[in-house]
């Protein structure tokens with residue numbers, strides 16, 4: 078079944094919140110992380126909403142990688158407020174929590190879904206335009222990507238001034254999340270010309286603007302383009318879905334509290350090698366994924382590369398980018414305890430193979446192959 082549509086209305090620029098005046102909002106719940114509330118950033122949408130005469134309630138308890146317990150707490154809170162709109166303001170964690178809370182609210186009350194508005198304050202997850210919400214099981218620490226069209230926000234506010242304060246470490250991690258979304262969407266088995274166009278543009282924007290945003294957070298041209306790149310990659314993967322890079326990042330992030338984007342960045346070169354069959358006997362670039370990786374390699378690092386060298390060019394370019402952004406090159410370097418990791422690998426591999434994102438990976442993967450891949454990401458090449 079073909080087709081391409083973007084159900085979320087996207088407003089951009091410093092005055093983007095003004096567009097809320099077009100909607101009949103009377104009673105709104107803002108769900109955000111503490112930074113958003115404490116930094117005063119929340120005053121910008123509040124001024125607009127109050128000028129409209131809306132009653133505004135704020136829930137600012139969101140913590141990174143929102144848990145089932147936190148979502149439960151948010152649902153109890155929102156049930157008392159009975160809003161006609163919900164606004165998420167924060168990074169992917171606040172956005173996913175808000176999406177899950179309003180979804181549950183609608184299920185429980187059987188009322189019309191509150192108008193869902195999302196204003197991202199990091200340039201990373203693209204969650205403002207996706208039907209995903211990643212929630213962590215409070216008991217097992219496994220992360221589950223929930224997938225339902227009812228999770229799709231109606232309105233996305235891309236105001237670049239909201240990301241000016243993101244520190245370099247989080248700029249780097251979230252920026253590499255954007256690159257991973259775009260690359261995984263590009264090689265996904267569900268990719269189309271439409272999603273490819275958006276993914277490729279996102280890759281070019283990351284190439285040109287992530288190093289600038291990382292080095293100089295006040296560079297608003299770089300911030301604006303990275304914010305757009307995040308959203309473009311979000312639309313691309315909402316259409317084409319993702320792959321095993323995210324399957325592995327979900328379980329590693331949940332079990333070892335590695336920030337989502339950093340986990341993706343560490344994993345990315347190894348998944349490219351696996352998907353393109355780089356370490357198998359007669360490595361050829363005649364498989365679909367390898368051809369696409371070669372093309373992306375030339376976008377990121379233009380040159381006269383052909384065949385296997387063009388795919389290696391991509392992994393070399395990503396390793397170089399990770400180094401520049403001070404991202405570790407292995408799970409070991411990221412500080413994950415060796416004994417704990419090795420004990421958990423069989424179970425984590427099973428969970429990663431069953432993750433929803435695995436279904437659209439360009440190469441199928443068995444549990445033993447996943448164990449081997451995870452160990453390779455732990456030690457890197459040439460070690461153990």
Ligand SMILES: NC(=O)c1ccc[n+]([C@@H]2O[C@H](COP(=O)([O-])OP(=O)(O)OC[C@H]3O[C@@H](n4cnc5c(N)ncnc54)[C@H](O)[C@@H]3O)[C@@H](O)[C@H]2O)c1
Nearest residue numbers: 112141142168169170198199202204207209211242243337
């Ligand atoms: N739903 C999706 O489509 C999707 C896609 C990818 C990832 N995710 C999920 O999103 C979460 C990660 O989101 P994230 O990478 O945006 O990080 P995050 O939301 O966890 O935020 C990371 C940190 O950045 C801080 N922060 C946020 N905005 C800031 C600002 N403007 N200035 C300074 N600090 C700021 C937060 O307070 C927090 O401490 C993970 O749980 C991941 O699994 C969801």
Ligand SMILES: [Zn+2]
Nearest residue numbers: 202254258337
């Ligand atoms: Zn991601």
